[in-house]
Amino acid sequence: MNSSNDEYLKVSPSLMMLDDALAQIKSTTKTVCALEDVNLQDGLGRTLGEDIISTVDVPPYDNSAMDGYAVFSSDLAKPPVRLPVTGRIAAGHPLQREARPGETIRIFTGAPLPLGPDSIVMQEKVTLDGDFAIFSETVKPGANRRLRGENIKSGATILQKGQLLRAQEIGLAAAVGISKLKVYKPLRVAVFSTGDEIVDCTIKKLQPGCIYDANRPLMISLLQGLGCEVSDLGILHDDPNVISDALKKASTNHDLLITSGGVSVGEEDHVINIIKNLGAVHFWRLAVKPGKPVAFGTINDTAFIGLPGNPVSAIVTLMMVARPMILRMAGRTDVAVNRYRAEADFTLQRDDGRLEWLRGKINISSDGRALLSAFPAQGSGILSSMVASSGFIEIPAGRARINKGDMLDFIPFNEAFK
Numbered sequence: 001m002n003s004s005n006d007e008y009l010k011v012s013p014s015l016m017m018l019d020d021a022l023a024q025i026k027s028t029t030k031t032v033c034a035l036e037d038v039n040l041q042d043g044l045g046r047t048l049g050e051d052i053i054s055t056v057d058v059p060p061y062d063n064s065a066m067d068g069y070a071v072f073s074s075d076l077a078k079p080p081v082r083l084p085v086t087g088r089i090a091a092g093h094p095l096q097r098e099a100r101p102g103e104t105i106r107i108f109t110g111a112p113l114p115l116g117p118d119s120i121v122m123q124e125k126v127t128l129d130g131d132f133a134i135f136s137e138t139v140k141p142g143a144n145r146r147l148r149g150e151n152i153k154s155g156a157t158i159l160q161k162g163q164l165l166r167a168q169e170i171g172l173a174a175a176v177g178i179s180k181l182k183v184y185k186p187l188r189v190a191v192f193s194t195g196d197e198i199v200d201c202t203i204k205k206l207q208p209g210c211i212y213d214a215n216r217p218l219m220i221s222l223l224q225g226l227g228c229e230v231s232d233l234g235i236l237h238d239d240p241n242v243i244s245d246a247l248k249k250a251s252t253n254h255d256l257l258i259t260s261g262g263v264s265v266g267e268e269d270h271v272i273n274i275i276k277n278l279g280a281v282h283f284w285r286l287a288v289k290p291g292k293p294v295a296f297g298t299i300n301d302t303a304f305i306g307l308p309g310n311p312v313s314a315i316v317t318l319m320m321v322a323r324p325m326i327l328r329m330a331g332r333t334d335v336a337v338n339r340y341r342a343e344a345d346f347t348l349q350r351d352d353g354r355l356e357w358l359r360g361k362i363n364i365s366s367d368g369r370a371l372l373s374a375f376p377a378q379g380s381g382i383l384s385s386m387v388a389s390s391g392f393i394e395i396p397a398g399r400a401r402i403n404k405g406d407m408l409d410f411i412p413f414n415e416a417f418k
Contacts, residue, residue, distance in 0.1 A: 007400035009353030015287035017397065018355050022324060024283065025296065029303075029328040032255045033184040040174060043165045045227055046183040047331040052159040054176040057149035062113040064089075065144045069126055069133055070105045070117035073141045081135045085128075089114065104133050113145060120144035152176060162333030164418070184331035186229035190250040191219050194236045194243065194261040194271065195309060214311045214383055215260040222318055223258075225417050226326055240270045248278060251302040255329060258322070261309030271306050275299065287397060289356040290380035291317035296325070303329065310380035316357055319416040320392070337416050339394070339409040345371035348395070348402040355397040359389035362410060372410055392416070 011017070035049040064070070070089070075081060083104040089095050091110040099105055099116035107113070107120060119139045127134040152158055158172055159165075165181070173181065193216045201212045213235055223230045233250060236243050236259075250257055259271055272295055275281050279299040284306075286294055290313040295306035305322045307314040324335040342362055350356070360374040372393050375385040391412040395402060402408070 008398045009350065009400045011287045011353040011397055015285055015292065015354070016283050017287050018321065021283055021286055021296075021321065025325045026328070028282070029325050031184070031331045032329050033187055033331055035182050036185050037180050037182055040170060040179050040181060043170055043173075043181040043183055044167065046165050046181070047227065048159055048161055048163045048165055048169075049182040049184050049331060051157050051161050052173060052176075052178060052181075054152050054154055054156050054158050056152075056176050057154050058152035058175050059146055059148060059150070061094075061148050063091075063146050064107045064109055064111050064113060064120045065146050066120060066122050067108050068120045068122040068144060069135075070099065070107045070113060071119055071121055071135070071139065072099075072101045072117055073119045073139050073143070075101055075104075076121075076135050076138050079136050079138060082129070082132050083135065085131055085133050087114075104135075118142060118145070160333070162331055164332060164334065186227055187256060187326065187330040188231070188254045189223050189228045189256045189258060189326075190231045190233050190254040191216055191223070192233050192236050192246065192250075192257070192259045194238065194259055196238045198235050198261070200235060215307070215309070215314045218311065218315055218383075219258060219260065219307070219318060222315070222417065223326070226323070227330060228256075228326065238270065240274060243270055244274045244278065247274065247299055247304075251278075251299040254302060256303045256305065256326065257299065258305045258307065258318075260307040260314045271295070275304055275306065279304070286317075286321065287354045288317070288321065289352060289354040291321065292354070294321055296322075308380070311383040312359075312386060313380040315383075315386060316392070319413075320357060320411075323416065337411050339411055340370075341407050342370040342372045342410050344393075344402055344404055344406045344408050346374050346402070347404055348374070350395070350400050353398045353400075356395040357392040357411075358395060359385040359391075360393045360410075361388075361390040372408060386413075389413075 087105040095114040281297040284295040394409040
């Protein structure tokens with residue numbers, strides 16, 4: 001329920017709205033990865049590079065859905081009926097003749113149905129008397145029978161180009177006899193952190209004024225989770241020449257460059273001017289929170305993403321803004337994240353009109369309602385909020401107040417990580 005006294009905040013016209021940025025990314029991003037053939041079992045987590053069309057029916061023959069007795073349903077029109085058991089059919093061992101009315105054949109789950117019988121009676125409903133089976137009920141034609149091709153028809157497209165291959169897609173390909181898959185090669189991504197105060201976590205003692213670099217490890221982990229081949233190119237000091245030389249060199253053998261830090265408006269934020277000099281900045285500074293100073297551009301033919309320096313801002317913008325571009329470059333077509341509506345269990349008064357992602361989780365109330373709770377500290381440097389949360393609570397742009405009971409979108413982290 002929305003409060004009747006909701007207020008709405010304006011967004012600065014100097015900031016690009018997220019929908020506009022994502023539309024631009026979609027219209028300008030193309031697949032850059034080449035194709036390769038892999039064995040079926042090596043396809044997990046890869047992106048399919050071509051449609052897969054079945055050349056067989058699945059199942060390839062009519063078969064039994066359970067253990068029981070194959071019958072002509074017309075034979076059981078007036079129960080009870082006593083029929084001789086004249087054969088036995090197990091999976092992989094078809095009956096070598098056509099069945100006849102007036103007889104029943106023992107059959108097991110998955111076994112091919114012989115010519116003639118149209119139904120299976122489950123064994124629990126049959127009484128045996130020596131070599132005879134006694135049926136006390138009628139049976140519908142087609143009961144407990146799986147038809148040839150009812151799962152997959154020969155000629156059907158079972159998997160589509162651009163799909164992420166999960167275990168179930170691997171299994172489906174195997175079900176139609178596919179042993180090789182054509183997939184996209186991993187996107188080659190170079191990752192840098194920037195800043196004189198940033199120190200690698202392998203350094204045992206911090207000097208005054210320094211902090212450990214959390215951004216690079218988290219970016220690398222996220223990118224690897226998206227199937228990228230990542231080059232860790234370390235920490236770049238706040239020297240325009242050093243940054244420029246590193247970006248130029250990396251652009252020659254990578255598909256995408258990602259930096260964190262140096263994209264804001266401070267005197268030591270050099271990255272934006274360097275990208276402008278080396279190539280082009282397509283857009284910079286979005287109406288989102290956290291993560292306003294995120295930049296997208298190119299150096300020659302290599303894409304560039306400049307993420308903010310605060311760790312939460314970096315991870316949020318990588319997951320929610322950069323991810324669609326990364327996946328499209330790698331050949332994926334299913335880049336949208338799923339959102340789930342749930343009820344706010346908190347109040348919020350804002351003085352900023354940007355679209356905002358709060359870290360939080362879903363709790364189930366005693367009466368079964370899904371309730372959203374926000375982590376109490378939402379600062380962009382509080383990385384522990386990501387660990388204590390299970391997803392993002394999305395606050396629409398322009399919305400000034402959230403009341404308890406308002407319905408909001410929730411994006412689980414596992415949606416944004418894949």
